[in-house]
Amino acid sequence: MSDTEKLLKDLIKIDSSTMEGANRAVAFCENWLTERGLPVRKLENNGFHMLVSEIGSGDKTIVLNGHVDVVKGKEEQFSPYIKERKMYGRGSADMKAGVAAMMEAAAQAQKHELHSRIQLQIVSDEETGGLNGTKFLTEQGYLGDFVICGEPTELGIGVQSKGVLQLDIETKGKPAHGSRPWEGQNAIKKAYQLYEEILKLPFAAETEPPMYNNPSINLAKIEGGTVYNKVPEHCKMSIDIRYLPKQSVDDIIKQIKEAADAKVDVHIINDPVKTQADDPYVEALAASVKERTQLERANIFGQHGSSDGQFFTKYNKPAVEFGPFGHNWHGDNELVYLDTVHAYQDILLDFVLQFSKVEERAVQNK
Known part of the structure; x- marks a missing residue:
């Protein structure tokens, strides 16, 4: 079992369907990040806990936004298991796989020379509206220049949402x-x-x-x-x-x-999300998808549902939903395909290491 798979399994074991449980999951993430030398700031709003961990330096910031809260599940869904390279359990797809991969990508990224900032945001109330988590963070100025919400998208890039x-x-x-x-x-x-x-x-x-x-x-x-x-x-x-x-x-x-x-x-x-498909950061993320997978091109699409990306719209910050391949989130047999979790982690790492060059290419192409 890889480090990412172990991290995901540990996260699923935490019943984070209540505020108290989600706060326990946030505390677990705080300890994990701290043990790996990442700086962590813990915030609280109306009883909901959240984390911000920022590394690197430079004028541009990429935000990796993830939530650890889940909808209610059966007791056995909090006992994750792996079968045929799929991990089953409540929150495996929505979206603890995304969070685990983001945490591992951030831990790996700090070992490189970074010319931009990577801001990892972990919140605890997306499933109940996000008002006490991501909305609060945006109001406090945690905005960045480009936002990836790690919802399950089959490695497609959801540039807009209703x-x-x-x-x-x-x-x-x-x-x-x-x-x-x-x-x-x-x-x-x-x-x-x-x-x-x-x-x-x-x-x-x-x-x-x-x-x-x-x-x-x-x-x-x-x-x-x-x-x-x-x-x-x-x-x-x-x-x-x-x-x-x-x-x-x-x-x-x-x-x-x-x-x-x-x-x-x-x-x-x-609010809806209105990120454009030809945004230079979207194009760079699509290039990383192509580079790190066998896909000929990234699927660019519009989501029917909503995510915490909506809260960045008010500040004209481009946000997308982008995550691994899962099924049955909110259902009885929720699962995530582990090979896509590893691919997702590789794509994130490739993208954040190239992030500072995106603006340079955008200027050159004008």
Whole structure:
């Protein structure tokens, strides 16, 4: 078992599905990094712990951002095992493999002469929104010039991601006896009819090629009614919209409010990531992928979901999602392909050692 595989296995053993557990995982990472001579700064925000470890010198900084918190899993998922070069366990793919490879790459990088800075960020609350971790770090000025979030991407580079708009919509009806529903107005039916109307609104038909065909709209929750024999007079519907990077979230809300004979409350708005495929740092990362794998080219794509990369958008910092090959994250048989973890680590090391030259090439190519 390689050092990286042992580190990953040790991380998976920590049940980090709670704040306390995630903080234990952060403490483990702090000890591991310190034992290998890397400087570590520990921060805390609203009870959540996080680490920043920076090495090297120079005008440019690459941020390697990873989270050690996981969604809840079964007890046996925190007893990792290897089968056919795949490691199974909660968080193996999302994203303790990414964190382990980033930590090992940083430890190896410090042995080289570095002409730029490498800033490793390890946070503990990405799965619950990232507000107390990465968002806090960006507000404290930990931004860098290029950001890699180590989410599982099959060694592809996710340059963009959709924004998040979550809404709670309350409809009101008219109660009546369940045997005479025509005398009332069913608030649940009214809510569902509104959902179908939302699917036909102008924003829902917009596209953004080549990354996206359309925004995604999920009816996440619907709550209404009290007893069998009464027409429900109240219903609350929750909708999760992943909107396109070019779209205006204010315009989407306006369209929905104009269509709704209902109360519309905003639950969450998260920014999209808008990194361009021809960004010089993206191109350099793609070159490292090609150099360190047998791939003819890196897959550049847009993510439907969200990551902590969103918090760098506010500061116009290019961020990408880039990580090893895994399956079933958040599922029962979560796994990561170990050979891709090692390839990922090699790519990161190659990229960070070449990072200071990216700006020079960008200037020369203008």
